[in-house]
Amino acid sequence: MIFFAALAILAGVLVSLSRQINGRLALSTSAMESSFWNHLVGLVFITCVALAVGGLFAGEPAQAPWWAYLGGPVGVVFIAAGSWLIARIGAAQTALMIIAGQMISGVVLDIIMGAPGNMWARTLGVALILAGMWVAQGRKP
Amino acid sequence: MSQPELSNHPLHFAAAFGTGGLLSFMVLFNGTLAAYGSLFFASWVPHLTGSVAALLFLLVLRPKRAQAARPPLWVYLGGVSGAVTVMLTSATLNSALALSGTIALGLAGQMVFSLFADMRGLFGLPQRMPMWRDFVALALIIAGSLILIFFGSST
Incomplete structure (x- = not known):
């Protein structure tokens, strides 16, 4: 259990590390070029690991709906935006605002898609996040 | 730079x-x-x-391009770090942590390392010392996120 908890924390550290390295690359090139290298190098890496481990095409991937294949282009904009923002508002603010955006849009998506949920918890959670964004935004640079 | x-x-x-x-x-x-x-x-x-x-x-x-000079080679490795993240979370998702535990601990790791990186100005990014305001914002947003993660999707 402690081993898996450490892995989960490390995964979060690597999210931030990746954004910092991409942000540094964007300082030398551009945010979009940084996003391109992030995807290409990641692709080569995943291909190598998948070839070593096997099972890349396991399951029924052809049965997936067409829109499930749209994650790549969205990810390009996501990585480019993160690379651009991190040098301007810092790693912590970038991470915090992205988390806030993910959480609140997740609630909206859940409600639109009719996922069951506790309305009180959703309201309190969103209210706390909005309050936090308001506090963060009032900071001097 | x-x-x-x-x-x-x-x-x-x-x-x-x-x-x-x-x-x-x-x-x-x-x-x-x-x-x-x-x-x-x-x-x-x-x-x-x-x-x-x-x-x-x-x-x-x-x-x-922002600069004519070639950056050091390590700046091209951000994608490896991102790909390893996916592999780590696929392991923890199937453990007792499940999705909510994986997300919650991931948020913690991400925020602590981001604050550390800002304070030190790691990897040639600008240094930025957190103020009390940043910690209040952090506490509010993380508290709200944890409520959504652990209580938001249960009926």
């Missing part, structure tokens, strides 16, 4: 917030792929289509 000025421009905060919204769609799309194919496939496909999309964006937009 020339660095952009650190700012607290509301547009930058709004852009970061909107960027987080993109993440929700990525989780939905890639998670649906993982429901039909392997977790490798669900990460391999967006990297493949993303590489093509980014190349097209570069060809159309032709962004100006």
Whole structure:
């Protein structure tokens, strides 16, 4: 259990590390070029690991709906935006605002898609996040 | 190396917030792929289509390079770090941590390392010392996130 908890924390550290390295690359090139290298190098890496481990095409991937294949282009904009923002508002603010955006849009998506949920918890959670964004935004640079 | 000025421009905060919204769609799309194919496939496909999309964006937009000099080679390794993240979370998702524990601990790791990086100005990014205001904002946003993660989706 402690081993898996450490892995989960490390995964979060690597999210931030990746954004910092991409942000540094964007300082030398551009945010979009940084996003391109992030995807290409990641692709080569995943291909190598998948070839070593096997099972890349396991399951029924052809049965997936067409829109499930749209994650790549969205990810390009996501990585480019993160690379651009991190040098301007810092790693912590970038991470915090992205988390806030993910959480609140997740609630909206859940409600639109009719996922069951506790309305009180959703309201309190969103209210706390909005309050936090308001506090963060009032900071001097 | 020339660095952009650190700012607290509301547009930058709004852009970061909107960027987080993109993440929700990525989780939905890639998670649906993982429901039909392997977790490798669900990460391999967006990297493949993303590489093509980014190349097209570069060809159309032709962004100006910020510096003529070549950066050190390690700055090209951000994608490896991102790919390892997917593999780690696929391991923890199937443990007792499940999805909510994986997300909650991931948020903690991400915030602690981000604050550390800001304080030290790691990797040539601008140094930025957190103020009390930042910790209040952090506490509010993380508290709200934990409530949503652990109580928001149960009836």
